[in-house]
Amino acid sequence: MERHLKDSEYKFTKEELRDFAIEKLKERGVELEDICEIIYILQKDYVKDLNLDICMHHLMRVLSKREVVNAILTGIEIDILAEKGLLSEPMLSVIRSDEGLYGIDEILPLSIVNIYGSIGLTNFGYLDKKKIGIIEKIDKAKDDTVNTFLDDIVAALAAASASRLAHSNKEKYGA
Template structure:
């Protein structure tokens, strides 16, 4: 692998932390499939995985993953000062910073990502339902939004790629 295609330490760490928190790339690809299947007749999980993988190569995405997971982990360990501790621990509905971090991911692939993100954030299919389960004792205030945003961004990337191919065919 040449220098330009190697994964950075930051990317490797972001991928590792997702896995440690119980999120696989396949989980995220399932969300992409959920968002895009009705728009693509021959959509495969491989297509979805490829787009998730490409989203994870972006530095903005890696930084959001590491920041969000770190805050969730600190909240689980009761290591934040009040009132921030309780706000993150309970995923207070008016907090909104977790969504702002997610928007930094969604922004990478354009405005279609916002609608994808809003939809999947409300529906909470697949891994998002699991991450939102407060009975586990784990804190995923940031992670659920980050995972939804990665799926939305990958969906946007997929949609843009399909539109580009259609334009070339015209």
């Protein structure tokens, strides 16, 4: 999917950006179904007849927003650069160690969550602390993998999707 372009000769469509973001998530070990499982856990007590297809619908709608895919691609790129040692110090050490007081790894994903209001924000905080499902796996990954941004991005996607679902529940999962 990589393209080499001169200056601004080509602008990516929302769909292309979405596909890039989904591919990057997969390359980092995150399937959309993993995120849907978290959405389901967050909303199963509130939405009658909830299933993973409904969760996927809302996740795909979240992923249709350009600012969401830009946040995903930016965060993952920073993780990759840190893995490769391509950041300068002190940022390289801060990001590689996922330093607790860094906080930018939570701020970037908040741009995803803030699209869907306070429910998204509270869900994000909950997921950031509880590390449910794939978020825990990402957070605890060993070896030379850097997931400083990825775990928070996945939490934000689940939180935003759950919030979208909650807001549209009365609208029968539309729009």
